[in-house]
Amino acid sequence: MTPEQQAEIDDQRAQSHQTRRATVPGMEEHLYTAHPVLDHGFVRVIDYMGDDSAICQAARVSYGRGTKAVSNDEGLIRYLMRHWHSTPFEMCEIKLHVKLPVFVARQWIRHRTANVNEYSARYSILDREFYIPATDDLAAQSVVNNQGRGAALSGEEAQRVLDHLRHDSDRAYDHYEAMIAETAPDGTPQAGLARELARMNLPANIYTQWYWKVDLHNLFHFLRLRADPHAQMEIRVYAEKICEIVKDWVPLAYGAFEDYRLGGAQLSGKGIECVRRMVAGEDVTQETSGMSKGEWREFMGVVRNPA
């Protein structure tokens, strides 16, 4: 964040307006503030619409604020979440400004049920900002999960990886600048390559930015997948930051989401049958469960007492 950008944010935060619309004190606190994520990224709330009551209002199709009793609202919201009655959650919307590495953006953009406007690298010059992982986050390919990382790299290997990342990022950016420059290295004038072409030389750890607007139902879907411990760490940290924000925005809905979706688990028909047999005292094994080894491992991950 440059001092000029911070001054713009401070200026916006200094202003306030009167409204008849529902506002949420926790979200008013978040408005416009950039919450840091990774080494150069951030998430900031640009706008929001609705609160917990808006979900209940829509569910009841009421004329006013509906019931005032928080316990009634909480019970209704939990019922809606439990029974996948999702459209009332779509009545709440949030608009975020996110700065993120391009390889994270490629995962994020797969969530199609949002509105996106990305920083134009055809029009503007990208900043020299690259994601370089912290040493502790450099890990080897996982041996149990083809789509994940395993033990941390150490010593000289970790240092070599960091050196490659820094060196390649810098070199690519130097060439990007040289290609768009209107002066050649020897000082003679040159045309300068179009920004829309020069950017193809930049690596996927460069930062991009976008405005991302999504309704609460689809945001929960995003968070369910991306705040999951199996999600790649670099997108998970964004999802976790957004979880904190959503908790301050719609605490009742977030509580239901945390309980039923983040903390809950889906069981197959075979899984439910196994639970019933276990409760009845049977010693069920993978061989007698009717499940594959992988299914059984995941099933035991859900029902086994971690202690």
Ligand SMILES: Cc1cc2nc3c(=O)[nH]c(=O)nc-3n(C[C@H](O)[C@H](O)[C@H](O)COP(=O)(O)OP(=O)(O)OC[C@H]3O[C@@H](n4cnc5c(N)ncnc54)[C@H](O)[C@@H]3O)c2cc1C
């Ligand atoms: C752990 C993990 C690993 C992944 N690995 C890969 C991978 O290897 N390769 C890869 O390409 N992707 C991968 N993905 C991305 C994944 O397949 C989804 O594209 C992504 O999670 C977005 O989910 P979504 O489509 O449900 O979300 P959204 O696009 O937000 O859609 C939400 C819901 O709306 C409905 N919907 C939206 N658009 C349509 C449509 N056109 N037709 C029908 N229904 C629609 C669906 O019900 C969908 O679930 C991975 C995701 C995760 C979480």
